[in-house]
Amino acid sequence: MTAPVADPVAQAKAAIEYCYEQGWTDGLPVVPAAAADIEACLATTDHDAGEIIGSQPHLRRSITVAQAAANAIMAGCKPEYFPVVLAAWTALNLERASGGAWQSTSGPAPLIIVNGGVRSRLGVNYRGGVFGPGFRANATIARAIGLMVRNGYGVRPQELEQATQGLPGRWSICIGEHEELSPWEPLSVVGGVPPGTDAVSAMLIRTCEYVDNRSTADAEAVLSDLADTLARIGAYVGGPHSSGGLVLGPEHAQLLADAGYSRADAQQWLFEHAVRDRADLVAAGKGEHAGTDVGGPPFAMMPSARDIPIIVAGAANAAMSMVFRPFGWAAWSGRTVPVEWRDAGCAADCAAGPSVRETEQ
């Protein structure tokens, strides 16, 4: 630490380098957090600094609100993002993130979905380039979760974390739902939260793969294309079924809705058509659950219609969508978490409580 005291740029760089030396970063530079930053985050929430918001009993590690704040700041969050970070963390703990997921060879990534007016207020992108990069709120809220796992739980790659390959974009996948162009109710409503509420849903996923279909106006043709990717054998890890969900581009969503499909209708169609011949599974060495009756009825690759979550996001400038792969055998708990804003000390324009309806809905 020999930075010239007079040069603030050199000092800033030295502080960042200090964080690297402590082993606190995910490989990218972090924003060094000061006590005042933690206070600024704490001012956005009613939660106490010392409240424990997650634990890994088998690792004997717990994480507090104050630690979450430090990691959020380090990730680049503005203090006002903090309630969304906390909601995302809670939502992930409703999935399997409270177990051994962070240590898994699958190396799953959080998929964080934001609904409500908070998207506009914080600048959470839900339009073009929704998977990023380029948007601070999306990039840093997701990254905060990764730093919480690393620094709060002490789960680091090649140590307690044993991801075989991991996946591109781990700790960077946070998207807003494009409610304005979605023909259906927000995902958060499916997740049990009143319409217009600022809310976060989360899943753990193993990858995303695109389905580009700008060739047809036939809803069943598009569904068929999506079902083909959902039913891909490589994504099936054995067991009773595979897993899959969709981030539909607005064009695909609207095409389906115009043909009369509700979200549930589309889910049902996909469940019925995302199937494989049993012989295909046997040929790939994955026939254990398909049974020996290779001439029998096709094997359903999805767990159920409900377990094919559908989100609408991105720009309405080309008909393409993304299939994502939930980690393990369950897709989503189906539970969305409202963002809890602190009533006092919060600017009027961010005082949307769980029961407050946004007028822009």
Add this chain to the structure above:
Amino acid sequence: MFETVVDPTVGPPASSEGGQPTLAARPGSLSGLRLGLLANTKRNAEQFVQQVGEQLAERYGVRTVLARKKPNIVETAPEQMMAELADQCDIVVTGVGDCGSCSASAVADGLLLEQAGIPVVVICSDAFTVSADAMAELRGAPGYQYVTTPHPVANLTADGIHDRAAAAIPAIVALLTRPAMAASA
């Protein structure tokens, strides 16, 4: 110079549960001892420890008196299951740690039973020794010894499991009859 930078790793005080584990005293001979088997839910884990039990019975005269499968691969085995093993067995073989979280968890099971006075052999696949070692250190027992078998285990046939168990037997016997700490620990 940067003492005002907040350390993001400092959390609530660590649980004092367990503290530094004491490892169980080793018996001089295995003959006639009651063996407990604790499997996790990884594919082939039950078959693997079962096979170890059979071979220990044949060659060393132990008796398998209890075989349990823990319900959760990440967590340590439930207290009641641990108590059962500690009450009814003289020695325990547990495994197979063959994933990111379960290798660490198998070591944690081993250390808990050791503290209850039961000599344990933990079996992990060699792909996950870093996780297993990290857990031993986390639980206050750096250098805790376990037996490795080559990864993967999940795709082995019955014959393959038999051969792997046979290959592991000398190390298992050594760990059950000699101190279970690395000399350097």
